[in-house]
Amino acid sequence: RIMRPDDANIAGNVHGGTILKMIEEAGAIISTRHCNSQAGEPCVAALARVERTDFLSPMCIGEVANVSAEITYTSRHSVEVQVNVMSENILTGAKKVTNKATLWYVPLSLKNVNKVLEVPPIQYERKEQEDEGKKRYEEQKLDRLETKQRNGDVILPVINPEPHTVGYSQSSLIHLVGPSDCTLLGFVHGGVTMKLMDEVAGIVAARHCKTNIVTASVDAINFHEKIKKGCVITVSGRMTFTSNKSMEIEVFVDADPFVDEPRERYRAVSAFFTYVSLSKEGKPLPVPQLLTETEDEKRRFEEGKGRYLQTKAKRQAQMQQAAQ
Amino acid sequence: RIMRPDDANIAGNVHGGTILKMIEEAGAIISTRHCNSQAGEPCVAALARVERTDFLSPMCIGEVANVSAEITYTSRHSVEVQVNVMSENILTGAKKVTNKATLWYVPLSLKNVNKVLEVPPIQYERKEQEDEGKKRYEEQKLDRLETKQRNGDVILPVINPEPHTVGYSQSSLIHLVGPSDCTLLGFVHGGVTMKLMDEVAGIVAARHCKTNIVTASVDAINFHEKIKKGCVITVSGRMTFTSNKSMEIEVFVDADPFVDEPRERYRAVSAFFTYVSLSKEGKPLPVPQLLTETEDEKRRFEEGKGRYLQTKAKRQAQMQQAAQ
Amino acid sequence: RIMRPDDANIAGNVHGGTILKMIEEAGAIISTRHCNSQAGEPCVAALARVERTDFLSPMCIGEVANVSAEITYTSRHSVEVQVNVMSENILTGAKKVTNKATLWYVPLSLKNVNKVLEVPPIQYERKEQEDEGKKRYEEQKLDRLETKQRNGDVILPVINPEPHTVGYSQSSLIHLVGPSDCTLLGFVHGGVTMKLMDEVAGIVAARHCKTNIVTASVDAINFHEKIKKGCVITVSGRMTFTSNKSMEIEVFVDADPFVDEPRERYRAVSAFFTYVSLSKEGKPLPVPQLLTETEDEKRRFEEGKGRYLQTKAKRQAQMQQAAQ
Numbered sequence: 001r002i003m004r005p006d007d008a009n010i011a012g013n014v015h016g017g018t019i020l021k022m023i024e025e026a027g028a029i030i031s032t033r034h035c036n037s038q039a040g041e042p043c044v045a046a047l048a049r050v051e052r053t054d055f056l057s058p059m060c061i062g063e064v065a066n067v068s069a070e071i072t073y074t075s076r077h078s079v080e081v082q083v084n085v086m087s088e089n090i091l092t093g094a095k096k097v098t099n100k101a102t103l104w105y106v107p108l109s110l111k112n113v114n115k116v117l118e119v120p121p122i123q124y125e126r127k128e129q130e131d132e133g134k135k136r137y138e139e140q141k142l143d144r145l146e147t148k149q150r151n152g153d154v155i156l157p158v159i160n161p162e163p164h165t166v167g168y169s170q171s172s173l174i175h176l177v178g179p180s181d182c183t184l185l186g187f188v189h190g191g192v193t194m195k196l197m198d199e200v201a202g203i204v205a206a207r208h209c210k211t212n213i214v215t216a217s218v219d220a221i222n223f224h225e226k227i228k229k230g231c232v233i234t235v236s237g238r239m240t241f242t243s244n245k246s247m248e249i250e251v252f253v254d255a256d257p258f259v260d261e262p263r264e265r266y267r268a269v270s271a272f273f274t275y276v277s278l279s280k281e282g283k284p285l286p287v288p289q290l291l292t293e294t295e296d297e298k299r300r301f302e303e304g305k306g307r308y309l310q311t312k313a314k315r316q317a318q319m320q321q322a323a324q
Numbered sequence: 325r326i327m328r329p330d331d332a333n334i335a336g337n338v339h340g341g342t343i344l345k346m347i348e349e350a351g352a353i354i355s356t357r358h359c360n361s362q363a364g365e366p367c368v369a370a371l372a373r374v375e376r377t378d379f380l381s382p383m384c385i386g387e388v389a390n391v392s393a394e395i396t397y398t399s400r401h402s403v404e405v406q407v408n409v410m411s412e413n414i415l416t417g418a419k420k421v422t423n424k425a426t427l428w429y430v431p432l433s434l435k436n437v438n439k440v441l442e443v444p445p446i447q448y449e450r451k452e453q454e455d456e457g458k459k460r461y462e463e464q465k466l467d468r469l470e471t472k473q474r475n476g477d478v479i480l481p482v483i484n485p486e487p488h489t490v491g492y493s494q495s496s497l498i499h500l501v502g503p504s505d506c507t508l509l510g511f512v513h514g515g516v517t518m519k520l521m522d523e524v525a526g527i528v529a530a531r532h533c534k535t536n537i538v539t540a541s542v543d544a545i546n547f548h549e550k551i552k553k554g555c556v557i558t559v560s561g562r563m564t565f566t567s568n569k570s571m572e573i574e575v576f577v578d579a580d581p582f583v584d585e586p587r588e589r590y591r592a593v594s595a596f597f598t599y600v601s602l603s604k605e606g607k608p609l610p611v612p613q614l615l616t617e618t619e620d621e622k623r624r625f626e627e628g629k630g631r632y633l634q635t636k637a638k639r640q641a642q643m644q645q646a647a648q
Numbered sequence: 649r650i651m652r653p654d655d656a657n658i659a660g661n662v663h664g665g666t667i668l669k670m671i672e673e674a675g676a677i678i679s680t681r682h683c684n685s686q687a688g689e690p691c692v693a694a695l696a697r698v699e700r701t702d703f704l705s706p707m708c709i710g711e712v713a714n715v716s717a718e719i720t721y722t723s724r725h726s727v728e729v730q731v732n733v734m735s736e737n738i739l740t741g742a743k744k745v746t747n748k749a750t751l752w753y754v755p756l757s758l759k760n761v762n763k764v765l766e767v768p769p770i771q772y773e774r775k776e777q778e779d780e781g782k783k784r785y786e787e788q789k790l791d792r793l794e795t796k797q798r799n800g801d802v803i804l805p806v807i808n809p810e811p812h813t814v815g816y817s818q819s820s821l822i823h824l825v826g827p828s829d830c831t832l833l834g835f836v837h838g839g840v841t842m843k844l845m846d847e848v849a850g851i852v853a854a855r856h857c858k859t860n861i862v863t864a865s866v867d868a869i870n871f872h873e874k875i876k877k878g879c880v881i882t883v884s885g886r887m888t889f890t891s892n893k894s895m896e897i898e899v900f901v902d903a904d905p906f907v908d909e910p911r912e913r914y915r916a917v918s919a920f921f922t923y924v925s926l927s928k929e930g931k932p933l934p935v936p937q938l939l940t941e942t943e944d945e946k947r948r949f950e951e952g953k954g955r956y957l958q959t960k961a962k963r964q965a966q967m968q969q970a971a972q
Binding site for chain 1: 333334335337339340341342344345346347348349352368370371372373374375376377378379382427432434437464467468471495496497498499500507508509510511513514515516518519520521522523524526527530531536537538539540541542543544545546547550556580597602604606
């Protein structure tokens with residue numbers, strides 16, 4: 001497929017992640033097709049491992065990526081796939097190999113996802129191909145075991161917060177501002193920012209009450225500063241207040257103009273979102289109370305309570321007016 | 325437009341953020357059109373504020389969202405837009421108001437984005453409409469000033485890290501696993517995970533060296549555990565090693581099956597990504613050295629150095645073989 | 649909606665496929681709404697055919713697309729929808745008609761996707777409208793039958809092709825059908841298929857003439873068979889004919905229901921796309937002549953020439969009529 005502006009960074013180089021995604025799609029298709037080629041239980045091939053991958057030359061916007069995949073080894077329960085990616089400039093006709101990747105897939109039954117099925121064996125042209133494949137198979141098996149043990153490390157030491165504290169549900173995401181997020185002037189659409197804010201607020205609310213949650217209202221949102229294409233934005237949310245059936249979450253948007261500009265990170269937007277928790281029948285559920293610990297948390301809870309009571313009073317006044 | 329699975333949560337309710345994004349797009353179109361309706365400098369309307377918005381009833385997958393927008397007030401430099409959203413079930417014909425939102429836009433010159441242009445005045449049917457609009461205008465102006473002052477707060481206390489330390493570039497993102505991220509079995513495609521991992525690694529690398537960076541290679545990636553639809557995944561990255569011209573970033577993927585399941589957060593994937601920094605001409609640039617502070621950071625740096633030297637030796641051996 | 653960088657090629661012209669997708673979404677909404685307007689079994693309208701469509705003027709990034717749809721004829725089991733697309737430059741206010749398309753839909757029961765329901769009849773203002781509609785209905789029915797028979801052909805890769813031969817520009821892509829590609833019934837939206845077809849045809853055209861190319865028209869497209877979620881579709885295109893300033897590309901869509909079903913790959917859709925090559929100033933450029941080698945290629949070239957001359961004659965007749 002043709003590489004688009006959203007697939008690339010501002011210098012026009014396609015993200016490695018976009019290429020990895022295409023490689024995996026090709027691998028998943030060929031190995032799923034192979035594992036279903038003999039009569040038997042239908043299955044889907046699940047990715048188990050990607051071997052070390054080098055990006056040999058960068059791909060650019062407007063080029064066509066050609067992805068080809070081939071099955072190179074089968075063990076009893078796994079398939080090795082070799083995927084090659086070529087970039088083609090369709091205007092000049094120039095072609096370059098950009099990636100060669102090796103992936104391992106395991107067939108899982110469609111009926112029972114915890115059941116690993118058997119893989120139909122492939123035919124090898126020469127005996128050595130099978131032997132070399134077997135060697136690769138044994139090596140990766142060992143390596144998988146090793147990394148599994150090494151894997152206990154954690155990057156951001158969270159101090160095991162208690163359920164229902166502010167720290168427990170607090171969340172943040174980063175987003176690299178791409179071309180389709182922006183207006184003609186090269187600044188982020190307000191709507192894109194709001195969508196990300198709602199996403200974070202929703203995760204905070206769901207972490208707090210572990211049920212299906214929906215947005216009930218959004219406080220006034222002020223856009224203090226423009227956010228430029230190529231920025232990284234950090235959207236972070238924390239719960240500030242809970243009533244019996246609603247949760248208030250404060251969300252901040254900070255922009256980090258990290259390429260090409262000497263400017264510091266700045267606060268671009270902030271707002272309060274209110275969520276409610278719903279049962280499977282769509283009825284509002286009671287919400288666990290927020291446990292406040294620090295002085296700041298207690299102060300913010302009181303402020304949130306003020307906003308909640310004010311909104312409630314306003315709504316009642318409107319209903320009385322409407323009833324008259 | 326028709327609401328799709330990707331617009332909604334697993335219970336089928338459309339995300340508030342999707343609706344907010346549609347509202348803002350409608351507002352941006354009508355106000356840009358209005359501000360360009362008189363001869364003069366061409367401009368684009370930028371969102372300055374969204375008034376408090378209530379979500380009156382949930383919208384569902386398969387329903388059609390009808391969005392209508394109207395300009396209700398103009399001051400010298402700003403436009404007030406009223407947007408209404410109706411959900412329509414095209415199977416039953418049932419329609420419901422889901423949102424009413426008020427947005428404020430400011431016209432920015434296409435030639436000079438820091439120049440705010442004048443807004444062509446609208447005609448009011450009755451004098452009271454203009455007076456009420458003016459009152460709303462004054463109120464929101466005051467409120468914007470207030471929130472601007474309140475806005476200094478920060479959610480995640482970062483301890484002012486020095487440039488080029490591990491803590492300085494360390495980054496993480498959260499992602500809610502949606503239907504289009506998943507296979508037929510309801511588990512995340514490996515390719516989707518890898519794309520997010522590359523995104524985080526790229527942000528870490530760019531934060532460290534503040535230049536255009538590209539993926540050079542990815543270490544073997546093992547997928548230890550499946551990640552289910554509806555999970556929140558946290559992808560976090562930290563720099564472990566720098567050579568003269570490359571950076572190694574360790575990336576972890578943790579899954580949080582927070583709805584419907586009592587299970588704890590678990591480590592699903594981890595890998596090392598190597599990035600290089602490029603000049604505007606596409607030549608590799610020297611990379612600032614990573615400053616290690618703690619014992620763990622120093623140990624990880626040495627381990628990274630080991631991997632780097634090993635890869636280098638392997639590559640040299642291959643080149644010698646190829647030359648023979 | 650506003651056209652974004654990802655909707656367009658590198659010269660800023662919106663892909664014909666993006667426009668086809670919007671047209672189909674509008675058609676699907678209005679016809680599903682109509683078919684459910686009387687009490688009865690709920691249904692979803694499935695695209696059966698798109699009449700020949702001309703792209704009258706190119707649309708650009710930043711313009712707003714206004715799509716309007718109207719039901720113009722109903723037979724017992726099908727609905728004819730007329731969709732018009734206008735591009736609006738909201739900075740200058742300029743509006744242009746970019747497309748007029750005619751689509752045929754068939755209502756499928758929500759409970760049983762193989763059951764075609766009855767369509768509520770519309771009221772015609774004049775008797776002639778009904779008669780003309782009936783004539784169009786009979787014509788398209790005949791044409792659908794014909795293309796169904798013609799449809800057995802397969803596009804195979806060629807080794808080391810010469811420039812401007814058929815094999816040289818021939819291209820194909822595969823796509824795994826995900827949830828957001830599908831209707832409520834779990835079948836691919838016609839618009840999604842058309843967008844992929846345009847993408848492949850565009851790559852064929854660009855490979856052939858190595859310039860900026862745009863869709864000029866699409867021949868009638870017949871949707872012979874539904875494509876289900878989870879299928880892999882192969883979209884392949886080859887050039888069939890060149891005039892001095894246009895290229896005709898034949899595109900096939902084959903579906904591979906590789907999981908869950910023992911069924912063979914089948915031909916789902918096929919159509920002819922016509923492209924023109926544009927200079928940097930947007931003027932049509934001469935196109936290199938297609939070199940035909942095999943007997944089949946020569947035959948297809950002659951057939952393409954026939955279609956080309958027929959269209960040209962029709963257009964001249966229309967212009968004479970309009971001039972009278």
